[in-house]
Amino acid sequence: MEKLRTELDAKQQLLEQARYRGVELEKENAYLKESLEKQKKDLEAIGEQFTKEFKLLADQILEDKSQRFTKMNVETIDRLLKPLDDNIKQFQKQVQEVYEKESRERFSLGEKVKELSELNRTISQEAKNLTEALKGQVKTQGNWGEMILESILSKSGLVKGREYTVQESITNEEGKRFQPDVIISYPDNRKVVIDSKVSLLAYERYSSASTPSEQQAAVTDLLQSIKRHIDGLSVKNYADMVETLDFVMMFIPIEPAFMLAMEHDPSIWNYAYEQRVLLISPTNLIAALKLIYDLWQREYRNRYAEEIAKKGGQLYDKFVGFLENFRQVGDSLTKAQKTYEQALGQLKEGKGNIILQAQQLRQLGAKAKKNIPDEFNSISYKLEE
Numbered sequence: 001m002e003k004l005r006t007e008l009d010a011k012q013q014l015l016e017q018a019r020y021r022g023v024e025l026e027k028e029n030a031y032l033k034e035s036l037e038k039q040k041k042d043l044e045a046i047g048e049q050f051t052k053e054f055k056l057l058a059d060q061i062l063e064d065k066s067q068r069f070t071k072m073n074v075e076t077i078d079r080l081l082k083p084l085d086d087n088i089k090q091f092q093k094q095v096q097e098v099y100e101k102e103s104r105e106r107f108s109l110g111e112k113v114k115e116l117s118e119l120n121r122t123i124s125q126e127a128k129n130l131t132e133a134l135k136g137q138v139k140t141q142g143n144w145g146e147m148i149l150e151s152i153l154s155k156s157g158l159v160k161g162r163e164y165t166v167q168e169s170i171t172n173e174e175g176k177r178f179q180p181d182v183i184i185s186y187p188d189n190r191k192v193v194i195d196s197k198v199s200l201l202a203y204e205r206y207s208s209a210s211t212p213s214e215q216q217a218a219v220t221d222l223l224q225s226i227k228r229h230i231d232g233l234s235v236k237n238y239a240d241m242v243e244t245l246d247f248v249m250m251f252i253p254i255e256p257a258f259m260l261a262m263e264h265d266p267s268i269w270n271y272a273y274e275q276r277v278l279l280i281s282p283t284n285l286i287a288a289l290k291l292i293y294d295l296w297q298r299e300y301r302n303r304y305a306e307e308i309a310k311k312g313g314q315l316y317d318k319f320v321g322f323l324e325n326f327r328q329v330g331d332s333l334t335k336a337q338k339t340y341e342q343a344l345g346q347l348k349e350g351k352g353n354i355i356l357q358a359q360q361l362r363q364l365g366a367k368a369k370k371n372i373p374d375e376f377n378s379i380s381y382k383l384e385e
Contacts, residue, residue: 145196146181148253152282153182156289163296170241178236181251184292187299192292193238194249194285197229203257219264226252226261226268226279234275249278251285 150166158164164184171177182194202225206218233248250272252258258281261268272279280288347354355372362368 145198145251145253148282149181149194149196149251149285152285153289156286157293158184158289158296163292170238172237172241178238178241180238183242184289186292187295189243191242192247192249193242194251194280195233196251196253197226197233198253201225203254203260206260219260222257223261223265223268227271230268230272230275230277230279233277239276247276247278249280249285249288251280251282253282255281255283 153160153164153166160166164182166182167179168183169177169179180193181196184192184194186192202218202222206215206222209215209218229250233250238248252261258279261279269279358372
């Protein structure tokens, strides 16, 4: 029984210990729960803090990146768009300049059109006046033809008064005076007489004719007028008044009139040729004058070649004479050199040379203001010794 009581006490004691231990464990558990709860809250607070800070940092990073990206984009876009902007501005400037230039040109063109219109009216009126004047007076027609002829001659390269003369007065055996429009000289002393003949009235009627019959009548008058001029030139017999005359050229200043006559009567050229008259238009005259100009240029070159050969011969003779004189100068210089050396020898060589005697005179007391040059003194000293 005692044993049981002892065991019971032991068990009670163990129970009390277990009960105490349980209380301790409960306290510890409560403390751990409290600590765990506190740590949990702390972790949550830390998590919230970290979340806030991370969000703030992310926002800062994003804002910084956004700013940098925006800046880079602006710089990139500016770098890409600046040339385009410059080109656009340049294009705008060019467009403005072109517009202003076109405006000025349009204004200027308008003024020019007005000027041309006025000039056209003036020319038309002057042409009309000229036509009326030419139709009214034969003398005026002749002056006009001579003006055309002289204009062609002035541009041919031939020189007035040298290769050709204008209105030169000549007389026949009977003393009758004539004045052909132009006399052209060839290099071989042959000559050509050119007379301008105008048949304007008939050609003007042909140009203004409205029916074929009127045109045919005008052509007939034109051919008859040209033949009368041919006969008139043939009768003058310029060959008796101008020596070495080759041909007489009848100049028709109206090219279309010349072509019209040749077209309707090709035999008219032979008719003129048989009377030693050549029919010639402005185009043919220009070609003929070019040929005459080339002949004169060849003649001048030949004359220049002869003159050059003559001058060259004279220059050669002068050169030979110069060489002879130059040789004489050399001989004279050689002779003068020998004479100089002989005189120098007398001056400085030998016992009785002049330099030595002069030095001796000075040593004897001769008064002198100047000294003998060093190069001669060295010689004299040597001789003196």
